[in-house]
Amino acid sequence: MMRVLAFPLIVAMLSLLAVNARAELLIQITEGRTDAVPISVVPFAGAGDVPENVSDIVRADLHRSGQFKTLSPKDMLSRPTSKEGLSYRDFRVLNQEYVVIGTIKPTGTGAYEVGYSLHDVARGKELLSETYRPPESQLRDVAHAISDRIYEQLTGIPGAFSTKILYVTHNRGAERPYQLQYADADGARVKTILRSREPIMSPSWSPDGTKIAYVSFEQNGLPKIYVHDLGSAERRVVAQFKGINGAPAWSPDGQKLALTLSKGGNPDIYSLNLNNGDLEQLTDHYGIDTEPRWMPDGDHVVFTSSRSGGPQIYQLNVDDKSVRRVSFEGAYNARPEVTPDGRYLVYVHRRNGSFNVGVQDLQRGTFDIVTQTNMDESPSVAPNGSMIIYGTQHRGTGVLQAVSIDGRVKVELPSKEGEVREPAWSPFL
Protein backbone atom coordinates (compact mmCIF):
# COMPACT_ATOMS: atom_id res chain seq x y z
CA MET A 1 0.00 0.00 0.00
CA MET A 2 2.77 2.41 0.90
CA ARG A 3 4.52 1.68 -2.35
CA VAL A 4 1.41 2.51 -4.35
CA LEU A 5 0.98 5.79 -2.55
CA ALA A 6 4.60 6.76 -2.72
CA PHE A 7 4.81 6.75 -6.50
CA PRO A 8 2.41 9.62 -7.24
CA LEU A 9 4.03 11.55 -4.42
CA ILE A 10 7.43 11.24 -6.04
CA VAL A 11 5.99 12.22 -9.40
CA ALA A 12 4.40 15.26 -7.81
CA MET A 13 7.70 16.24 -6.23
CA LEU A 14 9.57 15.79 -9.48
CA SER A 15 7.08 17.89 -11.40
CA LEU A 16 7.43 20.58 -8.75
CA LEU A 17 11.18 20.52 -9.24
CA ALA A 18 10.72 20.75 -12.99
CA VAL A 19 8.49 23.79 -12.64
CA ASN A 20 11.00 25.42 -10.35
CA ALA A 21 13.90 24.74 -12.67
CA ARG A 22 12.05 26.27 -15.59
CA ALA A 23 11.03 29.32 -13.62
CA GLU A 24 14.59 29.93 -12.49
CA LEU A 25 15.89 33.38 -13.18
CA LEU A 26 18.80 33.86 -15.53
CA ILE A 27 21.06 36.68 -14.57
CA GLN A 28 23.26 38.50 -17.00
CA ILE A 29 25.07 41.77 -16.71
CA THR A 30 24.27 44.20 -19.50
CA GLU A 31 26.34 47.19 -18.48
CA GLY A 32 29.29 47.27 -16.10
CA ARG A 33 31.49 50.01 -14.75
CA THR A 34 34.39 51.04 -16.93
CA ASP A 35 36.52 51.18 -13.80
CA ALA A 36 35.53 47.67 -12.64
CA VAL A 37 38.32 45.99 -10.69
CA PRO A 38 40.01 43.06 -12.52
CA ILE A 39 39.93 39.88 -10.44
CA SER A 40 40.76 36.23 -11.19
CA VAL A 41 38.83 33.48 -9.44
CA VAL A 42 40.82 30.35 -10.23
CA PRO A 43 38.83 27.07 -10.41
CA PHE A 44 39.11 25.43 -6.97
CA ALA A 45 41.05 22.18 -6.63
CA GLY A 46 38.95 19.07 -6.17
CA ALA A 47 35.83 20.76 -7.51
CA GLY A 48 35.25 18.03 -10.09
CA ASP A 49 33.45 15.69 -7.70
CA VAL A 50 31.45 18.38 -5.93
CA PRO A 51 27.77 18.97 -6.84
CA GLU A 52 28.09 22.76 -6.78
CA ASN A 53 30.85 24.61 -8.58
CA VAL A 54 31.82 26.97 -5.77
CA SER A 55 34.46 28.96 -7.68
CA ASP A 56 32.06 29.48 -10.62
CA ILE A 57 29.42 30.82 -8.22
CA VAL A 58 31.94 33.20 -6.58
CA ARG A 59 33.12 34.43 -9.98
CA ALA A 60 29.54 34.99 -11.17
CA ASP A 61 28.64 36.83 -7.95
CA LEU A 62 31.56 39.23 -8.24
CA HIS A 63 30.92 39.78 -11.95
CA ARG A 64 27.21 40.43 -11.40
CA SER A 65 27.94 43.15 -8.83
CA GLY A 66 29.38 45.22 -11.66
CA GLN A 67 32.21 46.30 -9.34
CA PHE A 68 34.53 43.61 -10.70
CA LYS A 69 35.74 42.43 -14.09
CA THR A 70 36.35 38.69 -13.78
CA LEU A 71 38.86 36.79 -15.91
CA SER A 72 37.70 33.63 -17.69
CA PRO A 73 39.71 30.58 -16.48
CA LYS A 74 40.64 29.74 -20.06
CA ASP A 75 42.49 33.06 -20.33
CA MET A 76 44.58 32.41 -17.21
CA LEU A 77 48.27 31.61 -17.72
CA SER A 78 48.27 29.30 -14.71
CA ARG A 79 45.56 27.93 -12.44
CA PRO A 80 47.14 27.63 -9.01
CA THR A 81 45.23 25.90 -6.23
CA SER A 82 47.63 26.50 -3.35
CA LYS A 83 49.52 29.49 -2.01
CA GLU A 84 52.79 27.72 -2.77
CA GLY A 85 51.81 27.26 -6.38
CA LEU A 86 50.64 30.86 -6.88
CA SER A 87 52.78 32.89 -9.26
CA TYR A 88 51.76 36.55 -8.92
CA ARG A 89 53.60 37.31 -12.09
CA ASP A 90 51.19 35.19 -14.17
CA PHE A 91 48.35 37.46 -13.02
CA ARG A 92 50.30 40.71 -13.07
CA VAL A 93 50.99 40.12 -16.76
CA LEU A 94 47.23 39.95 -17.36
CA ASN A 95 46.67 43.21 -15.44
CA GLN A 96 44.80 41.43 -12.67
CA GLU A 97 44.59 43.26 -9.36
CA TYR A 98 43.35 40.37 -7.22
CA VAL A 99 43.34 36.59 -7.39
CA VAL A 100 41.25 34.04 -5.48
CA ILE A 101 42.37 30.42 -5.13
CA GLY A 102 40.89 27.53 -3.17
CA THR A 103 40.33 23.83 -2.64
CA ILE A 104 37.33 21.64 -1.85
CA LYS A 105 37.60 18.20 -0.31
CA PRO A 106 34.94 15.82 0.88
CA THR A 107 35.24 15.08 4.60
CA GLY A 108 32.91 12.06 4.51
CA THR A 109 29.32 12.00 5.81
CA GLY A 110 28.18 14.24 2.94
CA ALA A 111 30.16 17.26 4.11
CA TYR A 112 32.98 19.23 2.53
CA GLU A 113 35.88 21.40 3.53
CA VAL A 114 36.14 24.57 1.46
CA GLY A 115 39.26 26.66 1.83
CA TYR A 116 40.07 29.82 -0.14
CA SER A 117 42.38 32.77 -0.04
CA LEU A 118 42.34 36.23 -1.61
CA HIS A 119 45.57 37.82 -2.81
CA ASP A 120 46.68 41.29 -3.81
CA VAL A 121 48.59 40.78 -7.07
CA ALA A 122 50.52 44.08 -7.15
CA ARG A 123 51.76 43.78 -3.58
CA GLY A 124 52.10 39.98 -3.69
CA LYS A 125 50.22 39.71 -0.43
CA GLU A 126 47.49 37.54 1.04
CA LEU A 127 44.44 39.55 2.16
CA LEU A 128 42.04 36.83 3.35
CA SER A 129 42.24 33.13 4.10
CA GLU A 130 39.33 31.11 5.46
CA THR A 131 37.97 27.59 5.71
CA TYR A 132 34.31 26.44 5.80
CA ARG A 133 32.92 22.95 6.51
CA PRO A 134 29.43 22.87 5.01
CA PRO A 135 27.14 19.93 4.37
CA GLU A 136 26.41 19.37 0.69
CA SER A 137 23.13 21.31 0.91
CA GLN A 138 25.01 24.46 1.99
CA LEU A 139 27.71 24.58 -0.67
CA ARG A 140 25.93 27.41 -2.47
CA ASP A 141 25.58 29.30 0.80
CA VAL A 142 29.32 28.96 1.39
CA ALA A 143 30.05 30.19 -2.13
CA HIS A 144 27.92 33.32 -1.52
CA ALA A 145 29.51 33.81 1.90
CA ILE A 146 32.96 33.78 0.25
CA SER A 147 31.72 36.34 -2.30
CA ASP A 148 30.42 38.52 0.54
CA ARG A 149 33.78 38.39 2.34
CA ILE A 150 35.78 39.22 -0.78
CA TYR A 151 33.40 42.03 -1.75
CA GLU A 152 33.62 43.59 1.70
CA GLN A 153 37.41 43.23 1.85
CA LEU A 154 37.84 45.01 -1.47
CA THR A 155 35.04 47.63 -1.42
CA GLY A 156 34.54 48.30 2.28
CA ILE A 157 30.82 47.55 1.86
CA PRO A 158 29.26 44.29 3.10
CA GLY A 159 28.35 41.97 0.24
CA ALA A 160 24.69 41.11 -0.38
CA PHE A 161 25.22 37.82 -2.23
CA SER A 162 23.80 35.70 0.60
CA THR A 163 20.43 37.44 0.43
CA LYS A 164 17.14 36.40 -1.19
CA ILE A 165 14.72 37.99 -3.61
CA LEU A 166 10.99 37.61 -3.05
CA TYR A 167 8.74 38.17 -6.07
CA VAL A 168 5.39 37.46 -7.69
CA THR A 169 5.02 35.51 -10.91
CA HIS A 170 2.02 35.42 -13.22
CA ASN A 171 1.72 32.52 -15.59
CA ARG A 172 -1.41 33.09 -17.62
CA GLY A 173 -3.16 29.87 -18.48
CA ALA A 174 -1.95 28.00 -15.41
CA GLU A 175 -4.64 26.70 -13.10
CA ARG A 176 -3.16 28.84 -10.34
CA PRO A 177 -1.55 31.62 -12.34
CA TYR A 178 -0.33 33.77 -9.44
CA GLN A 179 2.67 32.57 -7.46
CA LEU A 180 4.70 34.03 -4.65
CA GLN A 181 8.29 32.79 -4.84
CA TYR A 182 11.73 33.52 -3.52
CA ALA A 183 15.18 32.70 -4.78
CA ASP A 184 18.81 33.36 -3.95
CA ALA A 185 19.98 36.80 -5.03
CA ASP A 186 21.60 35.13 -8.06
CA GLY A 187 18.27 33.61 -9.09
CA ALA A 188 19.07 30.04 -8.04
CA ARG A 189 17.12 27.76 -5.67
CA VAL A 190 13.63 29.02 -6.44
CA LYS A 191 11.05 28.20 -3.78
CA THR A 192 7.32 28.65 -4.17
CA ILE A 193 5.57 30.06 -1.12
CA LEU A 194 2.02 30.34 -2.45
CA ARG A 195 0.08 29.53 -5.62
CA SER A 196 -3.30 31.12 -6.17
CA ARG A 197 -6.08 31.59 -8.67
CA GLU A 198 -6.39 35.20 -7.48
CA PRO A 199 -3.81 38.01 -7.41
CA ILE A 200 -0.95 38.17 -4.93
CA MET A 201 0.60 41.60 -4.34
CA SER A 202 3.09 43.70 -2.43
CA PRO A 203 5.36 41.14 -0.74
CA SER A 204 7.46 42.63 2.05
CA TRP A 205 10.17 41.19 4.34
CA SER A 206 10.27 41.43 8.09
CA PRO A 207 13.52 43.15 9.16
CA ASP A 208 14.94 39.87 10.53
CA GLY A 209 14.15 38.04 7.28
CA THR A 210 12.16 35.25 8.96
CA LYS A 211 8.70 36.40 7.91
CA ILE A 212 6.99 38.08 5.01
CA ALA A 213 3.77 40.03 4.62
CA TYR A 214 1.74 40.20 1.42
CA VAL A 215 -1.69 40.88 -0.01
CA SER A 216 -3.61 37.89 -1.34
CA PHE A 217 -7.06 37.90 -2.96
CA GLU A 218 -7.34 34.12 -2.58
CA GLN A 219 -10.39 34.11 -0.31
CA ASN A 220 -13.48 34.91 -2.31
CA GLY A 221 -11.52 37.38 -4.44
CA LEU A 222 -11.19 39.85 -1.58
CA PRO A 223 -7.86 41.36 -0.47
CA LYS A 224 -6.43 40.32 2.87
CA ILE A 225 -3.00 40.94 4.36
CA TYR A 226 -1.15 37.85 5.53
CA VAL A 227 1.92 37.44 7.70
CA HIS A 228 3.74 34.27 6.68
CA ASP A 229 6.55 32.59 8.61
CA LEU A 230 9.05 31.25 6.06
CA GLY A 231 10.50 28.68 8.43
CA SER A 232 7.30 27.04 9.63
CA ALA A 233 5.13 28.00 6.60
CA GLU A 234 2.48 29.07 9.11
CA ARG A 235 0.58 32.20 8.30
CA ARG A 236 -2.20 34.35 9.63
CA VAL A 237 -4.49 37.07 8.35
CA VAL A 238 -3.66 40.39 9.97
CA ALA A 239 -6.00 42.70 8.02
CA GLN A 240 -9.33 41.94 6.38
CA PHE A 241 -11.28 45.16 6.52
CA LYS A 242 -13.94 46.36 4.13
CA GLY A 243 -12.32 47.85 1.03
CA ILE A 244 -8.61 47.98 0.32
CA ASN A 245 -6.18 46.01 2.49
CA GLY A 246 -2.90 46.80 0.82
CA ALA A 247 0.77 47.77 0.73
CA PRO A 248 2.07 46.19 3.95
CA ALA A 249 5.49 47.47 5.12
CA TRP A 250 7.35 46.29 8.19
CA SER A 251 8.63 48.79 10.73
CA PRO A 252 12.40 48.66 11.41
CA ASP A 253 11.80 47.10 14.86
CA GLY A 254 9.59 44.39 13.34
CA GLN A 255 6.70 45.19 15.71
CA LYS A 256 4.38 47.02 13.34
CA LEU A 257 3.07 46.94 9.80
CA ALA A 258 2.27 50.14 7.96
CA LEU A 259 -0.56 49.44 5.53
CA THR A 260 -3.23 51.00 3.36
CA LEU A 261 -6.89 50.62 4.33
CA SER A 262 -9.91 52.25 2.73
CA LYS A 263 -12.34 51.22 5.45
CA GLY A 264 -12.72 54.88 6.43
CA GLY A 265 -14.09 55.76 2.97
CA ASN A 266 -10.83 56.39 1.12
CA PRO A 267 -7.31 54.98 1.17
CA ASP A 268 -5.30 56.10 4.22
CA ILE A 269 -2.12 54.87 5.92
CA TYR A 270 -2.48 52.93 9.16
CA SER A 271 -0.03 51.32 11.56
CA LEU A 272 -0.91 47.86 12.85
CA ASN A 273 0.76 46.61 16.02
CA LEU A 274 1.49 42.95 15.30
CA ASN A 275 1.75 42.04 18.98
CA ASN A 276 -1.63 43.25 20.21
CA GLY A 277 -3.52 44.03 16.99
CA ASP A 278 -3.89 47.74 17.81
CA LEU A 279 -4.58 49.81 14.75
CA GLU A 280 -3.53 53.45 14.54
CA GLN A 281 -4.58 55.73 11.71
CA LEU A 282 -1.56 57.72 10.48
CA THR A 283 -3.04 59.80 7.66
CA ASP A 284 -6.52 61.24 7.21
CA HIS A 285 -7.02 62.84 3.84
CA TYR A 286 -9.71 62.54 1.18
CA GLY A 287 -7.02 61.95 -1.46
CA ILE A 288 -5.32 58.62 -2.05
CA ASP A 289 -2.65 57.78 0.52
CA THR A 290 -0.85 54.50 -0.10
CA GLU A 291 2.48 52.67 -0.56
CA PRO A 292 3.97 53.45 2.87
CA ARG A 293 7.61 52.69 3.76
CA TRP A 294 9.28 53.31 7.10
CA MET A 295 12.36 55.43 7.33
CA PRO A 296 15.20 53.60 9.14
CA ASP A 297 14.63 55.75 12.26
CA GLY A 298 11.17 54.21 12.73
CA ASP A 299 9.76 57.69 13.44
CA HIS A 300 8.87 58.61 9.88
CA VAL A 301 6.93 56.98 7.05
CA VAL A 302 7.20 57.98 3.40
CA PHE A 303 4.20 57.29 1.18
CA THR A 304 2.44 58.14 -2.08
CA SER A 305 -0.39 60.66 -1.90
CA SER A 306 -2.65 62.33 -4.45
CA ARG A 307 -3.40 65.19 -2.05
CA SER A 308 -1.86 67.78 -4.36
CA GLY A 309 -3.42 66.33 -7.56
CA GLY A 310 -1.27 63.59 -9.09
CA PRO A 311 0.74 61.15 -7.01
CA GLN A 312 3.72 62.60 -5.11
CA ILE A 313 5.94 61.38 -2.28
CA TYR A 314 5.26 62.68 1.23
CA GLN A 315 6.91 62.12 4.56
CA LEU A 316 4.90 61.63 7.72
CA ASN A 317 6.03 62.16 11.28
CA VAL A 318 4.48 59.18 13.08
CA ASP A 319 4.50 61.04 16.40
CA ASP A 320 2.65 64.25 15.56
CA LYS A 321 1.20 63.07 12.22
CA SER A 322 2.58 66.10 10.42
CA VAL A 323 3.09 65.59 6.68
CA ARG A 324 5.47 67.28 4.27
CA ARG A 325 5.95 66.78 0.57
CA VAL A 326 9.37 65.50 -0.53
CA SER A 327 9.11 64.96 -4.32
CA PHE A 328 8.77 67.97 -6.59
CA GLU A 329 10.03 66.95 -9.99
CA GLY A 330 7.35 65.98 -12.50
CA ALA A 331 3.66 65.11 -12.19
CA TYR A 332 3.94 61.44 -11.20
CA ASN A 333 6.12 60.14 -8.37
CA ALA A 334 5.05 57.02 -6.50
CA ARG A 335 5.99 53.92 -4.49
CA PRO A 336 8.95 55.16 -2.49
CA GLU A 337 11.67 52.93 -1.06
CA VAL A 338 14.37 54.07 1.33
CA THR A 339 18.01 52.98 1.28
CA PRO A 340 19.16 51.32 4.53
CA ASP A 341 21.18 54.41 5.50
CA GLY A 342 18.13 56.64 5.02
CA ARG A 343 19.99 58.89 2.62
CA TYR A 344 18.23 58.08 -0.65
CA LEU A 345 14.61 57.76 -1.67
CA VAL A 346 14.06 55.46 -4.64
CA TYR A 347 10.72 55.77 -6.43
CA VAL A 348 8.83 55.53 -9.71
CA HIS A 349 8.87 58.69 -11.78
CA ARG A 350 6.90 59.39 -14.96
CA ARG A 351 8.58 61.40 -17.66
CA ASN A 352 7.23 61.83 -21.21
CA GLY A 353 4.80 58.98 -20.63
CA SER A 354 7.58 56.63 -19.56
CA PHE A 355 7.82 55.16 -16.07
CA ASN A 356 11.35 54.96 -14.68
CA VAL A 357 13.09 54.53 -11.36
CA GLY A 358 14.56 57.69 -9.87
CA VAL A 359 16.85 58.26 -6.91
CA GLN A 360 16.49 61.33 -4.72
CA ASP A 361 19.45 62.22 -2.51
CA LEU A 362 17.85 63.57 0.65
CA GLN A 363 21.13 65.17 1.77
CA ARG A 364 22.07 66.99 -1.41
CA GLY A 365 18.55 67.37 -2.76
CA THR A 366 19.42 65.95 -6.19
CA PHE A 367 17.20 63.65 -8.25
CA ASP A 368 18.46 61.29 -10.94
CA ILE A 369 16.70 58.81 -13.22
CA VAL A 370 18.70 55.56 -13.09
CA THR A 371 16.73 53.32 -15.48
CA GLN A 372 16.16 53.74 -19.21
CA THR A 373 13.58 51.01 -19.77
CA ASN A 374 9.83 51.76 -19.76
CA MET A 375 7.11 50.61 -17.38
CA ASP A 376 9.62 50.35 -14.56
CA GLU A 377 8.04 49.75 -11.16
CA SER A 378 8.37 48.28 -7.67
CA PRO A 379 12.00 49.23 -6.93
CA SER A 380 13.59 47.42 -3.99
CA VAL A 381 17.02 48.18 -2.55
CA ALA A 382 19.66 45.61 -1.56
CA PRO A 383 20.42 45.61 2.18
CA ASN A 384 23.93 46.94 1.52
CA GLY A 385 22.45 49.84 -0.45
CA SER A 386 24.43 48.98 -3.58
CA MET A 387 21.76 47.85 -6.04
CA ILE A 388 18.10 48.43 -6.85
CA ILE A 389 16.05 45.55 -8.23
CA TYR A 390 12.85 46.48 -10.05
CA GLY A 391 10.14 45.18 -12.35
CA THR A 392 9.95 46.21 -15.99
CA GLN A 393 8.77 44.89 -19.34
CA HIS A 394 10.85 43.16 -21.96
CA ARG A 395 9.11 42.19 -25.22
CA GLY A 396 5.75 42.59 -23.54
CA THR A 397 6.56 40.38 -20.58
CA GLY A 398 7.25 41.36 -17.00
CA VAL A 399 10.90 40.83 -16.06
CA LEU A 400 13.21 41.88 -13.26
CA GLN A 401 16.23 44.09 -13.72
CA ALA A 402 18.76 45.50 -11.33
CA VAL A 403 20.68 48.74 -11.44
CA SER A 404 23.32 50.14 -9.14
CA ILE A 405 22.20 53.09 -7.04
CA ASP A 406 24.44 55.36 -9.14
CA GLY A 407 22.96 53.96 -12.37
CA ARG A 408 26.34 52.74 -13.64
CA VAL A 409 25.75 48.98 -13.46
CA LYS A 410 22.81 47.21 -15.07
CA VAL A 411 21.87 43.58 -14.64
CA GLU A 412 19.10 41.68 -16.43
CA LEU A 413 17.21 38.85 -14.79
CA PRO A 414 14.98 37.45 -17.52
CA SER A 415 12.60 34.67 -16.53
CA LYS A 416 12.24 31.71 -18.84
CA GLU A 417 8.53 31.50 -18.29
CA GLY A 418 5.68 33.84 -17.39
CA GLU A 419 5.76 37.28 -15.86
CA VAL A 420 7.96 38.15 -12.91
CA ARG A 421 7.24 41.26 -10.87
CA GLU A 422 7.25 43.05 -7.53
CA PRO A 423 10.71 42.02 -6.39
CA ALA A 424 11.54 42.53 -2.72
CA TRP A 425 15.18 42.25 -1.72
CA SER A 426 15.63 40.56 1.65
CA PRO A 427 17.53 42.06 4.56
CA PHE A 428 20.86 40.47 5.51
CA LEU A 429 19.99 36.92 6.54
Next chain:
Amino acid sequence: MRSFINPLFAVLLAGLLAACSSTPTEEDTSATDTQPTDSQSSPAEPVERPAPSKPDTSNIPVTADNFHNHPSNYDGTTDTKVIYFAFDSNTVPAAAFETLRAHASYLKDNPNAKVRLEGHADERGTREYNVALSERRSEAVQKFLRVQGVSSSQVEVVAYGEEKPAAFGHSEMDWAKNRRVVLNYTAGRP
Protein backbone atom coordinates in the same frame (compact mmCIF):
# COMPACT_ATOMS: atom_id res chain seq x y z
CA MET B 1 -20.24 62.99 -51.06
CA ARG B 2 -16.97 64.31 -49.75
CA SER B 3 -18.54 66.65 -47.24
CA PHE B 4 -21.45 64.46 -46.34
CA ILE B 5 -21.74 63.95 -42.62
CA ASN B 6 -24.37 61.66 -41.29
CA PRO B 7 -26.45 63.82 -38.91
CA LEU B 8 -26.81 60.92 -36.52
CA PHE B 9 -23.08 60.47 -36.51
CA ALA B 10 -22.60 64.17 -35.78
CA VAL B 11 -24.97 64.01 -32.81
CA LEU B 12 -23.27 60.97 -31.35
CA LEU B 13 -19.84 62.41 -31.97
CA ALA B 14 -20.83 65.62 -30.21
CA GLY B 15 -22.04 63.56 -27.30
CA LEU B 16 -18.77 61.68 -27.15
CA LEU B 17 -16.70 64.82 -27.31
CA ALA B 18 -18.77 66.51 -24.64
CA ALA B 19 -18.43 63.53 -22.37
CA CYS B 20 -14.71 63.47 -22.89
CA SER B 21 -14.12 67.16 -22.38
CA SER B 22 -16.10 67.23 -19.16
CA THR B 23 -14.14 64.32 -17.75
CA PRO B 24 -12.12 65.37 -14.75
CA THR B 25 -8.85 63.57 -14.23
CA GLU B 26 -8.49 61.07 -11.47
CA GLU B 27 -5.75 63.20 -10.10
CA ASP B 28 -8.48 65.57 -9.08
CA THR B 29 -9.43 63.76 -5.94
CA SER B 30 -12.54 65.69 -5.11
CA ALA B 31 -15.70 63.75 -5.63
CA THR B 32 -16.55 63.62 -9.30
CA ASP B 33 -19.96 64.32 -10.67
CA THR B 34 -21.38 60.91 -11.33
CA GLN B 35 -25.02 61.78 -10.93
CA PRO B 36 -26.65 61.36 -14.28
CA THR B 37 -28.99 64.03 -15.51
CA ASP B 38 -30.86 64.29 -18.75
CA SER B 39 -28.99 67.39 -19.81
CA GLN B 40 -25.72 65.50 -19.49
CA SER B 41 -26.73 62.71 -21.77
CA SER B 42 -27.84 64.98 -24.64
CA PRO B 43 -25.57 68.00 -24.84
CA ALA B 44 -26.48 68.78 -28.47
CA GLU B 45 -29.86 69.37 -30.10
CA PRO B 46 -30.45 66.87 -32.89
CA VAL B 47 -30.98 68.39 -36.30
CA GLU B 48 -33.07 65.46 -37.30
CA ARG B 49 -34.78 63.26 -34.82
CA PRO B 50 -32.58 60.21 -34.20
CA ALA B 51 -34.08 56.77 -33.84
CA PRO B 52 -35.57 56.58 -30.35
CA SER B 53 -33.91 53.53 -28.79
CA LYS B 54 -31.23 51.65 -30.65
CA PRO B 55 -29.36 54.00 -32.95
CA ASP B 56 -27.08 52.56 -35.57
CA THR B 57 -23.63 53.18 -34.17
CA SER B 58 -21.77 50.97 -36.60
CA ASN B 59 -20.17 53.86 -38.43
CA ILE B 60 -18.55 55.47 -35.38
CA PRO B 61 -15.03 54.16 -35.42
CA VAL B 62 -13.92 52.65 -32.13
CA THR B 63 -10.70 54.20 -30.91
CA ALA B 64 -8.76 53.85 -27.68
CA ASP B 65 -9.84 57.40 -26.84
CA ASN B 66 -13.58 56.87 -27.26
CA PHE B 67 -13.73 53.20 -26.28
CA HIS B 68 -15.10 53.88 -22.79
CA ASN B 69 -17.95 55.95 -24.14
CA HIS B 70 -18.61 54.02 -27.33
CA PRO B 71 -22.28 53.04 -27.67
CA SER B 72 -21.35 49.61 -29.00
CA ASN B 73 -20.03 48.67 -25.56
CA TYR B 74 -23.41 49.19 -23.88
CA ASP B 75 -26.71 47.59 -24.87
CA GLY B 76 -28.80 49.37 -22.24
CA THR B 77 -29.72 46.13 -20.48
CA THR B 78 -28.28 44.03 -17.68
CA ASP B 79 -26.62 41.90 -20.37
CA THR B 80 -23.85 44.51 -20.37
CA LYS B 81 -21.73 43.92 -17.29
CA VAL B 82 -18.60 45.94 -18.01
CA ILE B 83 -18.32 49.74 -17.75
CA TYR B 84 -15.21 51.33 -19.25
CA PHE B 85 -13.39 54.47 -18.20
CA ALA B 86 -11.22 57.10 -19.82
CA PHE B 87 -7.53 57.35 -18.96
CA ASP B 88 -6.94 58.72 -15.48
CA SER B 89 -10.68 59.08 -14.96
CA ASN B 90 -13.30 57.66 -12.67
CA THR B 91 -16.25 59.33 -14.39
CA VAL B 92 -19.01 56.99 -15.46
CA PRO B 93 -19.34 57.48 -19.24
CA ALA B 94 -22.65 58.83 -20.50
CA ALA B 95 -23.01 55.96 -22.94
CA ALA B 96 -23.26 53.59 -19.96
CA PHE B 97 -26.05 55.44 -18.12
CA GLU B 98 -28.92 53.45 -19.64
CA THR B 99 -27.16 50.16 -18.92
CA LEU B 100 -26.52 51.14 -15.30
CA ARG B 101 -30.14 52.27 -14.90
CA ALA B 102 -31.18 48.80 -16.09
CA HIS B 103 -28.95 47.23 -13.43
CA ALA B 104 -30.37 49.61 -10.82
CA SER B 105 -33.94 48.66 -11.74
CA TYR B 106 -33.07 44.99 -11.63
CA LEU B 107 -31.45 45.31 -8.20
CA LYS B 108 -34.43 47.26 -6.85
CA ASP B 109 -36.86 44.68 -8.24
CA ASN B 110 -34.78 41.80 -6.87
CA PRO B 111 -33.75 42.62 -3.29
CA ASN B 112 -32.00 39.26 -2.98
CA ALA B 113 -29.67 40.05 -5.86
CA LYS B 114 -26.18 41.16 -4.92
CA VAL B 115 -23.58 42.69 -7.18
CA ARG B 116 -19.86 43.05 -6.69
CA LEU B 117 -18.34 46.03 -8.47
CA GLU B 118 -14.85 44.97 -9.48
CA GLY B 119 -12.66 47.94 -10.33
CA HIS B 120 -9.64 47.65 -12.63
CA ALA B 121 -6.89 49.94 -13.91
CA ASP B 122 -4.55 49.74 -16.86
CA GLU B 123 -0.95 48.73 -16.25
CA ARG B 124 0.58 52.19 -16.25
CA GLY B 125 1.72 53.47 -12.90
CA THR B 126 2.46 51.75 -9.63
CA ARG B 127 0.46 48.76 -8.47
CA GLU B 128 -0.97 49.82 -5.13
CA TYR B 129 -1.72 53.30 -6.43
CA ASN B 130 -3.62 51.63 -9.26
CA VAL B 131 -5.57 49.61 -6.71
CA ALA B 132 -6.66 52.90 -5.15
CA LEU B 133 -7.56 54.36 -8.56
CA SER B 134 -9.60 51.30 -9.48
CA GLU B 135 -11.48 51.51 -6.19
CA ARG B 136 -12.54 55.02 -7.19
CA ARG B 137 -14.00 53.61 -10.39
CA SER B 138 -15.97 50.98 -8.48
CA GLU B 139 -17.17 53.67 -6.10
CA ALA B 140 -18.32 55.87 -8.98
CA VAL B 141 -20.49 53.02 -10.27
CA GLN B 142 -21.67 52.31 -6.73
CA LYS B 143 -22.66 55.95 -6.31
CA PHE B 144 -24.57 55.85 -9.59
CA LEU B 145 -26.54 52.80 -8.43
CA ARG B 146 -27.17 54.32 -4.98
CA VAL B 147 -28.50 57.53 -6.53
CA GLN B 148 -30.91 55.34 -8.47
CA GLY B 149 -32.15 53.98 -5.15
CA VAL B 150 -30.27 50.69 -4.91
CA SER B 151 -29.75 49.49 -1.33
CA SER B 152 -26.16 49.63 -0.09
CA SER B 153 -26.52 46.08 1.22
CA GLN B 154 -26.80 44.83 -2.37
CA VAL B 155 -23.56 46.38 -3.57
CA GLU B 156 -20.00 45.44 -2.69
CA VAL B 157 -16.84 47.12 -3.99
CA VAL B 158 -13.53 45.37 -4.77
CA ALA B 159 -10.42 46.98 -6.23
CA TYR B 160 -8.05 44.86 -8.30
CA GLY B 161 -5.85 47.58 -9.77
CA GLU B 162 -3.87 46.24 -12.73
CA GLU B 163 -3.70 42.68 -11.36
CA LYS B 164 -6.47 41.11 -13.47
CA PRO B 165 -6.26 42.53 -16.97
CA ALA B 166 -8.92 41.66 -19.54
CA ALA B 167 -6.56 42.39 -22.45
CA PHE B 168 -2.97 41.26 -22.14
CA GLY B 169 -1.32 43.44 -24.77
CA HIS B 170 0.32 46.78 -24.14
CA SER B 171 -1.35 49.07 -26.68
CA GLU B 172 -3.61 52.05 -26.01
CA MET B 173 -6.57 49.87 -26.99
CA ASP B 174 -5.55 47.12 -24.56
CA TRP B 175 -5.32 49.72 -21.82
CA ALA B 176 -8.77 51.09 -22.75
CA LYS B 177 -10.22 47.58 -22.36
CA ASN B 178 -8.58 47.19 -18.96
CA ARG B 179 -9.84 50.46 -17.41
CA ARG B 180 -13.15 49.05 -16.29
CA VAL B 181 -15.62 48.09 -13.63
CA VAL B 182 -17.16 44.63 -13.91
CA LEU B 183 -20.63 44.11 -12.44
CA ASN B 184 -20.25 40.64 -11.00
CA TYR B 185 -23.52 39.30 -9.56
CA THR B 186 -22.73 37.14 -6.53
CA ALA B 187 -26.42 36.37 -5.93
CA GLY B 188 -29.56 36.57 -8.08
CA ARG B 189 -27.76 36.97 -11.38
CA PRO B 190 -30.07 38.46 -14.05
